Amino acid sequence: MSAPNKSYDPVEVEALKPEEIDRARDAALAAIAEAGDLEALREVKAAHAGDRSPLALANREIGALPPQARAEAGKRVGQARGAVGQALRKRQEELEAERDERVLVEEAVDVTLPHDRTPVGARHPLTTLSERIADVFVAMGYEIAEGPEAEAEWFNFDALNIAPDHPARTMQDTFFLQRGEREGKTPEGAGDEPGAVLRTHTSPVQIRSLLERDLPVYVVCPGRVYRTDELDATHTPVFHQVELLAVDEGLTMADLKGTIDHMVRSLFGEGLGTRLRPSYFPFTEPSAEMDMVCFACRGASVGDPDRPCRTCSSEGWIELGGCGMVNPRVLTACGVDPERYSGFAFGFGIERMLMFRHNVEDMRDMVEGDVRFTRPFGMEI
Structure with a gap:
């Protein structure tokens, strides 16, 4: 080796x-x-x-x-x-x-994007505004009253001193569900051979309140009503009203005016005056149209071509609706002694108020169900 x-x-x-x-x-x-x-x-x-x-x-x-x-x-x-x-x-x-x-x-995450891509909904502004108006009167001691939308003719017309030959009772204004065989029924007669309509105003709720509640009565009646109008920018066959009724001893036009003033201040702010213009409604006497000073220009656009106002058309006033003292015939029809009690009532359309409060130009936007219209109003409750 x-x-x-x-x-x-x-x-x-x-x-x-x-x-x-x-x-x-x-x-x-x-x-x-x-x-x-x-x-x-x-x-x-x-x-x-x-x-x-x-x-x-x-x-x-x-x-x-x-x-x-x-x-x-x-x-x-x-x-x-x-x-x-x-x-x-x-x-x-x-x-x-x-x-x-x-x-x-390359793989950065934009944390400013919404974490939930499900679109957020919104309450319809008509609902929000209706509840806000009702809250104003509830804070004053009023109660919310409701009634059926399919109503007997007696409640919708006769009890409100609307005569059988009144134009509002024709097919041009009213959706009839069933025509009664005789006019001028009492509440008992209305049950025997009822004529039925889709209510043309929320005033029947006032009649039901007087019949069902003990006096004094202080109620506010929001709700949906129906009329045979064509759907266009300023009219719709289905719309919403808020009406108020107060029946007590010693109520006068001064109480009516003070209530309207408080409502305007609560909804539009301090410093806005109101006025009453003589008018006529079968269910009130005396009757008036109620106006408020334009909240946009506060009357400054009147006579000034350099400062036009779209809200009031440079008139300085905005019409709210009708009002007046309850007609004694209405009180009698409901079993209330007009010698002892008096009352006042007023009402207005919520769509109209929404239009000039928020510059909505076309009423059709309110009924088409497009979320792009309702979403800017948010989820306010």
């Missing part, structure tokens, strides 16, 4: 020559520097620092060297492999930092 070759020179091993080790090291460092992403760096690592890389193969040759030559060769290969490992770690940190910055930009 031959002895080890103690005179074996490591420079004779090609892979361990200093220039070969330096060349493998420099090639590895260049490849590492050129790696453009982590995937490319992994390929470089396998080629220049893996088990089959030139430096790894050179490291295996060290064991074949004589003992006196192994230390120097091992030191040379170790330094080269250390430089490659350090370069790999540094380049990996750089590429990971670049990747993280790129991900932050």
Whole structure:
């Protein structure tokens, strides 16, 4: 058996020559520097620092060297492999930092967007305004009264002193569900051979309140009403009213005027005056139209062509609706002694108030069900 070759020179091993080790090291460092992403760096690592890389193969040759030559060769290969490992770690940190910055930009989440893409609904402004108006009177001690929308003719017409030949009782104004065989019925007669209509106003609720409640009566009656109008920008066959009735001892027109003034201040703000203009309604006597000072121009547009007002058409006043003292015939029809009790009533359309409060120009927008109309009014309750 031959002895080890103690005179074996490591420079004779090609892979361990200093220039070969330096060349493998420099090639590895260049490849590492050129790696453009982590995937490319992994390929470089396998080629220049893996088990089959030139430096790894050179490291295996060290064991074949004589003992006196192994230390120097091992030191040379170790330094080269250390430089490659350090370069790999540094380049990996750089590429990971670049990747993280790129991900932050490319995969950024806009936290200002709504978290829930389900569209938010809104209450219909007619409902909101109706409840707000009712709240004004509830705070004054009034009660909310309701009644059926399909109403007997007696409640809708006769009890309100609307004569059988009144134009409002023709087919041009009223939706008839069933025509009664005789006019001028009492409440008992209305039950025997009832004529039925879709109520043309909420005044029948006032009649029912007088018949069902003990005096004094203070009620506000919001609700849906029906008339045979064509649907256009200012008319609709189905609309909403709010009516008020107060019956007590000693009520006068002064109480009516004070109630209207309080309502206007509560809904539109302080400093807006009101006025009553003589008019005629079968169920009130005396009767009046109630107006309020335009809340937009406060009357300043009257006679000033340089300051026109769309809200009041430069007239300075806005018509709210009708009012008056309850006709004694209405009180008598409901079993109330007109010698002892008096009352006042007024009413107005909610659609009309919504139009000039919020500059709504077309009434059809209120009934078409488009959420783009209702959403700006929000979910106020």
